[in-house]
Amino acid sequence: MQFKELKLNKSILKAIAQLNYEAPTPVQQQTIPLVLAKKDVITTAQTGTGKTAAFALPILQLLFNRQDSGKKGKKIRALIISPTRELALQIQENFSAYSKYSNLKSTVIYGGTSIEPQKDVLRKGVDILVATPGRLLDLHKQDCLNLDYIETLVLDEADLMLDMGFIDDVRKIERLCPKEKQILLFSATMPAKVVQLANTILKEPETVNATPSSSAAKNVNQLLFYVGKQHKMELCLHLVKKIIEGNILIFRRTKMGIAKLEKMLKGNGFKVESIHGDKTQNDRETALEKFKDGKATILIATDVAARGIDIDNLDAVINFDIPNVSETYVHRIGRTGRAGKSGAAYSFCSADEKPYIAGIQQLLNTTIPVMDEHPYVLDPKAKREVHRTPGKSKHRPNRKSEASKKNKKRWY
Structure with missing residues (x-):
């Protein structure tokens, strides 16, 4: 299979061609069409399988037609929650690379660093926000970001997120977003607590098991x-x-x-x-x-x-x-x-x-x-x-x- 068979537009295809992506990985082949169809999705995939592109590419495609914002500026329409700062930074790097030939803007926010520069970027407006749970809630509490326009919410590395004690934060963030939204949950493993979370917040999800552990x-x-x-x-x-x-x-x-x-x-x-x-x-x-x-x-x-x-x-x-x-x-x-x-x-x-x-x-x-x-x-x-x-x-x-x-x- 080629990337063009996944019905991605020319600017996205140009960006991934420059990154020397030859063909979509199994997780991308299975997940991208489901995301483009606006389904809720649970994907079990390990590190190194190309799962970031599996949600980043279709999100960019879905937002592409509204990349040029009106006078009121850009609104956050896609939110990616990541458990660690390193992961959040990597996801943002990928979004930045894939959106090279578009006007879509993404940024990353995380704790352990100054909050003021992050406030400045958010004030100017972004389409896609990558965040760790704690810093996201801090900025929301200070009225520095608005989650009312979220169309797609991604929970990445959900098992690690719950292991690190973020379950309450994740539930709170989900409630702060609009009721009608697409939720994509990515997890390396599916322990009972991840299944329970998925059952309570996703609507009739499609499941993708891209890399069986064996x-x-x-x-x-x-x-x-x-x-x-x-x-x-x-x-x-x-x-x-x-x-x-x-x-x-x-x-x-x-x-x-x-x-x-x-x-x-x-x-x-x-x-x-x-x-x-x-x-x-x-x-x-x-x-x-x-x-x-x-x-x-x-x-x-x-x-x-x-x-x-x-x-x-x-x-x-x-x-x-x-x-x-x-x-x-x-x-x-x-x-x-x-x-x-x-x-x-x-x-x-x-x-x-x-x-x-x-x-x-x-x-x-x-x-x-x-x-x-x-x-x-x-x-x-x-x-x-x-x-x-x-x-x-x-x-x-x-x-x-x-x-x-x-x-x-x-x-x-």
Whole structure:
């Protein structure tokens, strides 16, 4: 199929041709006609499947005939809600690129940065608004934007939005928009709470399941390492020094875990950046740019911070901590091996994470190959890990004097 078969107009086709889009992806083929038919749509699609274009292109098409506003200025007719600042920025970049040969105007608003410039842009009028929930409600409360003319409301990464606690904000935003509107809901997974939200706000939606989870990462070579929790740092250093080449994205569950790993890798001479929720927007953007520009070869991130971020030429993903939600694993490894290139995913599994691996393998309907030739192998049958010799000390576990803490040295 070609893009022109989707009945997009010439200016949109010209813009996407310049971006070297050759043919629509499955999610675009299935979703675009439904959006153009003004149906409510629920699309299950993962990062890297082209889902932003699946809603951006038809929205631009629907608004195209009213791109030249009258004397009263432009009104917000399409609203895209995104859970994170990084995702919102990326969506706005796409809208900007696709609308290059039109007079349609889009902008993005998000927290963690000055509100005044955003007010100025809104005052001048926009057709399409991309926003994070908190900042949108702040600006609405200050009467800086009007949602009375919304024709299409998009909820992007709905599962992540609800995981981050935005359910009440999303419902409030939906109520602030006109009753008669088109709603498009995009989600990587469809847990019960997303289904419940969809059932309460969408009208007779069409469903598109573009990327079943079991089709994960055909171009990704997956390897599983059974390793004691206390040896994960050593294994990580061993791999990045001797095995893995190129750009690496490492996933850790907590901000504290990221800080420890970043300190260790920097201490060993690696160029490392990190992104997590406690960093300012500027710091996160700077870290990401350094990684994309090759000034850093390793990026460490939490799932929330990294969700939806597009990184070209990513050679490998390391699952330092195994995710407890199987679909999250699919997302992570899907960051590499994109656009026909090959990639690798290395997963470190400690004894208490084995049930997560079982769930992941069940979802993928495959067995991940185990690498048992490494210096820190944990017995795959081990159900728990012993960190100290039982009975060695009569004192309570982990009791250490200040002096011993200072003198504690690890080889890395």
